[in-house]
Amino acid sequence: MYNALFQPLRIGPKLLKNRLFAASHGVGFGYRDPDAMLAIRKMKAEGGWAAVATEQTEIHPTSDLSPYSGLRAWDADDLPVISAVSKAIQGGGAPSAIELCHSGLNVSNLGTREVPIGPTALPTQQYLPAIPEPFYAREMSLADIEAFRQWHIAATKLSIKAGYDIVLVFAMGTLSLLHQFLNPRLNRRRDKYGGSLENRARLLIEVLDDTRAVLGKSAALGVRLSVADLLGDPKGPPEALYQLLNGKADFWDLSFFRGGVLASGSGRSDFDGDAYLHSLEAAREVFETPLTTTRFFDTPDAMNAAVKSGLIDFVTVARQSISDPFFPQKLAAGELEAIRPCIKCNICVSGDLSYVPVSCTQNPAFGEEWRRGWHPEIPKISKRRKRVMVIGAGSAGLEASLRLSERGHKVTLLEQNKTVGGRVNFIAQLPGLDRWHQVVDYRLKRLLCQSEVALKTDQLVTLDWVINQAQGYDHIALATGAKWRLDVVDRTTTRPLATDGSLPIYPPTKAINLSSGKTLIFDLEHYQIASQLALLRQAAGDLVTLATPCAEIAPWTHKTMEQQSVQAKLLRAGIQIVPHVNLSRLTRGEAELRCVFTDRAKRASYDRVILVGLRQPSNMKYALEKTRSLNGQWTAIGEADVPGTVGQSVRSGFKFALEFEEAVATEVKRTRPLVGKTQRE
Numbered sequence: 001m002y003n004a005l006f007q008p009l010r011i012g013p014k015l016l017k018n019r020l021f022a023a024s025h026g027v028g029f030g031y032r033d034p035d036a037m038l039a040i041r042k043m044k045a046e047g048g049w050a051a052v053a054t055e056q057t058e059i060h061p062t063s064d065l066s067p068y069s070g071l072r073a074w075d076a077d078d079l080p081v082i083s084a085v086s087k088a089i090q091g092g093g094a095p096s097a098i099e100l101c102h103s104g105l106n107v108s109n110l111g112t113r114e115v116p117i118g119p120t121a122l123p124t125q126q127y128l129p130a131i132p133e134p135f136y137a138r139e140m141s142l143a144d145i146e147a148f149r150q151w152h153i154a155a156t157k158l159s160i161k162a163g164y165d166i167v168l169v170f171a172m173g174t175l176s177l178l179h180q181f182l183n184p185r186l187n188r189r190r191d192k193y194g195g196s197l198e199n200r201a202r203l204l205i206e207v208l209d210d211t212r213a214v215l216g217k218s219a220a221l222g223v224r225l226s227v228a229d230l231l232g233d234p235k236g237p238p239e240a241l242y243q244l245l246n247g248k249a250d251f252w253d254l255s256f257f258r259g260g261v262l263a264s265g266s267g268r269s270d271f272d273g274d275a276y277l278h279s280l281e282a283a284r285e286v287f288e289t290p291l292t293t294t295r296f297f298d299t300p301d302a303m304n305a306a307v308k309s310g311l312i313d314f315v316t317v318a319r320q321s322i323s324d325p326f327f328p329q330k331l332a333a334g335e336l337e338a339i340r341p342c343i344k345c346n347i348c349v350s351g352d353l354s355y356v357p358v359s360c361t362q363n364p365a366f367g368e369e370w371r372r373g374w375h376p377e378i379p380k381i382s383k384r385r386k387r388v389m390v391i392g393a394g395s396a397g398l399e400a401s402l403r404l405s406e407r408g409h410k411v412t413l414l415e416q417n418k419t420v421g422g423r424v425n426f427i428a429q430l431p432g433l434d435r436w437h438q439v440v441d442y443r444l445k446r447l448l449c450q451s452e453v454a455l456k457t458d459q460l461v462t463l464d465w466v467i468n469q470a471q472g473y474d475h476i477a478l479a480t481g482a483k484w485r486l487d488v489v490d491r492t493t494t495r496p497l498a499t500d501g502s503l504p505i506y507p508p509t510k511a512i513n514l515s516s517g518k519t520l521i522f523d524l525e526h527y528q529i530a531s532q533l534a535l536l537r538q539a540a541g542d543l544v545t546l547a548t549p550c551a552e553i554a555p556w557t558h559k560t561m562e563q564q565s566v567q568a569k570l571l572r573a574g575i576q577i578v579p580h581v582n583l584s585r586l587t588r589g590e591a592e593l594r595c596v597f598t599d600r601a602k603r604a605s606y607d608r609v610i611l612v613g614l615r616q617p618s619n620m621k622y623a624l625e626k627t628r629s630l631n632g633q634w635t636a637i638g639e640a641d642v643p644g645t646v647g648q649s650v651r652s653g654f655k656f657a658l659e660f661e662e663a664v665a666t667e668v669k670r671t672r673p674l675v676g677k678t679q680r681e
């Protein structure tokens, strides 16, 4: 069915067994905690990907991405780690690819304290969310450029020594020095490396020639190149550049997103994948070696169609390889329902941008393969078969039930609503968030195949009912979720909201189907609910004011690379944004907003207030805590334990199921640092 994806392909001296290439992406462990990272890469190789790439690998101390922990190929000290990565990937059954990178004026080198370098003397801009920095990069002299070429050659030699099959040269967006030279906005030089396209492409071409000379036939040479920022037109065609580069690499991974792949390429659901693919037509005309791209391929059909169309030769995939490392294997076996679809939530990216191990909403085992011994596919069968009642079929309850049944336990899953899904049903109704429903759909489909799970919806569960039923079960997992608070109490505000009842207050879940009116939305969540509700209400005819104590709306979405597109959509929709205020009073049909700095108050009349406040566990948890007869027989999971993201609820359900009836909780292993020694000693 997906024949186009399962044909072998030659790239230079190497043969790919299929057309599914696991893209470079950071995992947050890097050189500081390599064992956990090795296990991730190895598992992908076992999952059937044609090749598996590392994350960005710094080639020199002048490209120090600290505090980010990726890979390093500075010198022979790094050989043990990068060799281990290559061996792990090959051990899993796939060719290994290393991505060599110098970040130029994108790094501030705060760890190594080396002077940043770039094509032009400009301020550095390392940290995302964008915090403007008072640091500069020095304009590279011709001697610096020559030194850079030598560092790249040395890192390529190291990669060959480490056994890599593929070397990827990184020229992706403003993150890469090579791209910065190509980019006329960042390269304002007047020498042979600046000005005309030929001059700006000179360094990339020299580096490709250098790399080719080192590699010979021992490894394939690929280039990750983004072209959107180069010529001012995101649709291209930058044919002149392609003509210059043709013949210089064994394959090309092209992207056309402005300002970095994820910022514009992975926003919410308004991305036109087909139009994007057509940007490749000009490249296809020119390049004689294989072409690929990363453009959120969200379904096997989209991947297969892209390869079949002939516009690309293989797909390069990052996030779907995180949410399901075994995607190729399942696809080849026709087990489509077993594939955990990536929901494009970018929680993985939030880990990368927080400089911590990356986690995944859909794949709770991601990053835990080595340090906790978790496997996303292979259940640890329980020695004793137990009867477990799971109350609540939201993300935690569904995940726990699925994993408990896979381990051999008998599960009764109860849901008080007519449909399963809990808060995900609400989230998925918000603009651009429909993919979130796949968290539920995937688990429900899998659960319905399990003979040992009895699912009962529309089941009223009261405390008395639980106490009566409890004797029929060995354990109860309480997954009743959380509810929205209707006050403005958070970490900074403990003052209760003064109200005379003249203005109705709605929690987000009750705000979807209201008739239209003048609406104030006040946000204490700082993630995605308030902004998406504002868009929904404005589209329903409301006049929306969106107020926040912060400087921007949805500040946490900087971590998911969505803040800019979210704020742009709000402004385009005509939503009034009021930053830096607290909601202090609702009286006489007016809301009072006070400046967080000066405490100055402003009042305005509204028809209602939608409060996106804090969340608190459902009442059932507190009732059970008071019930001595059930002591030790129940565990709260997901938001019934502690409110958080959907991914945290899934993880909580997974962890509960895995540790249920085990003597000890899974430990968290770390790679031991070498004290007083270098890697070489």
Ligand SMILES: Cc1cc2nc3c(=O)[nH]c(=O)nc-3n(C[C@H](O)[C@H](O)[C@H](O)COP(=O)(O)O)c2cc1C
Binding pocket: 023, 024, 025, 026, 027, 054, 055, 056, 099, 172, 224, 261, 262, 265, 266, 294, 295, 296, 297, 316, 317, 318, 319, 320, 348, 349, 352, 358
């Ligand atoms: C958590 C995360 C980290 C990433 N780190 C890198 C990286 O180190 N080097 C790189 O070239 N691309 C990196 N990317 C970008 C991906 O390779 C890919 O281009 C992008 O995610 C779009 O593809 P996708 O829709 O298949 O995820 C990263 C992506 C994610 C999600």
Ligand code: SF4
Binding pocket: 319, 320, 322, 323, 341, 342, 343, 344, 345, 346, 347, 348, 349, 359, 360, 361, 362, 363
């Ligand atoms: S965290 Fe979200 S976007 Fe990232 S891989 Fe998982 S499901 Fe996909």
